[in-house]
Amino acid sequence: MAPERIVIGVDIGGTKVAAALLRGRVPAAGARSSSDVETPEIIDRFTVPTDSSSPEATLRSIEDCIADLEHGSGPVDGIGVGVASMVDFAAGRIVESVNLPLADVPLRDLLSERFGVPVVIDNDATAAGIGEWVYGAGVGTNDMIMLTLGTGVGGGIVSGGRPLRGASGAAAELGHIMIDVDGPDCPANCPNRGCLEVYASGPAMGAAARAAAEREPASSLGRELAAGHLVDGRLLTRLALDGDGVAVAVLERTGEYLGAGLVTLSNIFDPELFVIGGGAAAAGELLFEPARRVLAARALPPARDHVRVVPAELGPDAGFIGAAALALTELFPGDRGA
Ligand SMILES: [Zn+2]
The missing domain is CATH 3.30.420.40 (ATPase, nucleotide binding domain)
Known part of the structure; x- marks a missing residue:
C-alpha cells in the first residue's frame, strides 16, 4: 500500500482562492471503482477572495491561503495547484489567464521556493479530471x-x-x-x-x-x-x-x-x-x-x-481533491505501484 501523505490542494479561480490540507494516499493499481478507494481526508480548509488588482496581490492571496494551512499543520509533503488558466505543465508556468493577472508567472517555482516543498501546477479542469480518475467516477479506467x-x-x-x-x-x-x-x-x-x-x-x-x-x-x-x-x-x-x-x-x-x-x-x-x-x-x-x-x-x-x-462523483470538494490527486500522482510517481 502506498504511504500516507499530507498535501495542500489549492484551487485558484477568478473570485476565490480555496485551499485544503489533506491526508491521503494513491490507491493501489487494480481498484475497480470509487468504492474500492479511500478519498483523501480534508483536515482543514481556508478560502480567501482572489485579489486580482495586480500580479503581486494575486500571488499574495495564494501564499496567504497556503501559509494559513501550513501554520500549525507541521511539515507537508507537497502542494498541488489547479488554476483557472492555460498552464505550461512541464515549465510550471501560467501562460495565459482570462480572469487572473498571472500571465507568464512561474507559479510552481515561486511557491516551491516560498514553502520549501515540491509543488505541481496544472489547469483546474485537468486537475479535476485527475481527481475523478484517481478517486471518483473514473476509477478503474x-x-x-x-x-x-x-x-x-x-x-x-x-x-x-x-x-x-x-x-x-x-x-x-x-x-x-x-x-x-x-x-x-x-x-x-x-x-x-x-x-x-x-x-x-x-x-x-x-x-x-x-x-x-x-x-x-x-x-x-x-x-x-x-x-x-x-x-x-x-x-x-x-x-x-x-x-x-x-x-x-x-x-x-x-x-x-x-x-x-x-x-x-x-x-x-x-x-x-x-x-x-x-x-x-x-x-x-x-x-x-x-x-x-x-x-x-x-x-x-x-x-x-x-x-x-x-x-x-466528487461534489463540491472536487477542486481540492483534484489538486491533491495531482500532487500525489505527479510528485510521488512511485506511490502508484507501492
Ligand atoms: Zn472558444
Whole structure:
C-alpha cells in the first residue's frame, strides 16, 4: 500500500482562492471503482477572495491561503495547484489567464521556493479530471474524459492510463471544440466561433433560457422574466427539474450540443467514459440523456457502443481533491505501484 501523505490542494479561480490540507494516499493499481478507494481526508480548509488588482496581490492571496494551512499543520509533503488558466505543465508556468493577472508567472517555482516543498501546477479542469480518475467516477479506467460545465467549459483527458497534456502542456481545452463554423464568437479569450462553450456553459444556458422566456411569455420561464427575476442557468435548471416543459426543452437542446462535442471526442480518443461535472451540470439526466442520444446516433462504432456518460462523483470538494490527486500522482510517481 502506498504511504500516507499530507498535501495542500489549492484551487485558484477568478473570485476565490480555496485551499485544503489533506491526508491521503494513491490507491493501489487494480481498484475497480470509487468504492474500492479511500478519498483523501480534508483536515482543514481556508478560502480567501482572489485579489486580482495586480500580479503581486494575486500571488499574495495564494501564499496567504497556503501559509494559513501550513501554520500549525507541521511539515507537508507537497502542494498541488489547479488554476483557472492555460498552464505550461512541464515549465510550471501560467501562460495565459482570462480572469487572473498571472500571465507568464512561474507559479510552481515561486511557491516551491516560498514553502520549501515540491509543488505541481496544472489547469483546474485537468486537475479535476485527475481527481475523478484517481478517486471518483473514473476509477478503474485507462481512457476517460472529463468535461466541467461552469462559467466556461473545461476539460481533462486521461489517455492510455496517463493525463494527456500535449506538446506545450495546454491540451484538453475541450470547451473550444468547434460545434458550428459560423456560430457566435467565443466569449472566452479564444479567436474561434461556435465553440462548445458558447452552447453548454452556465452563461450559455442562461442566455438560451432568456431567449426561450421571450419566445414563450406564458411559460414559467416567461413569467419569471416578466416578474423581473434573474433568468440564468440556475433558474433554468430548477424549473426544468420541477417539470416545466419549456425549460426542459432548452436543456435538451443544450444536451444535444454537449452530445455533439462528445461525438468529436469519442471519434478521436475512443474513451471508456465521459464524466460530466461542474455547477452547470446540476440538471443531470436532463442534459445527459439527449447527449447520449446524439452520441449513439452520430459517433463512429465501435467507440460509440461502449462509451458511457456519467456524472462526476466528487461534489463540491472536487477542486481540492483534484489538486491533491495531482500532487500525489505527479510528485510521488512511485506511490502508484507501492
Ligand atoms: Zn472558444
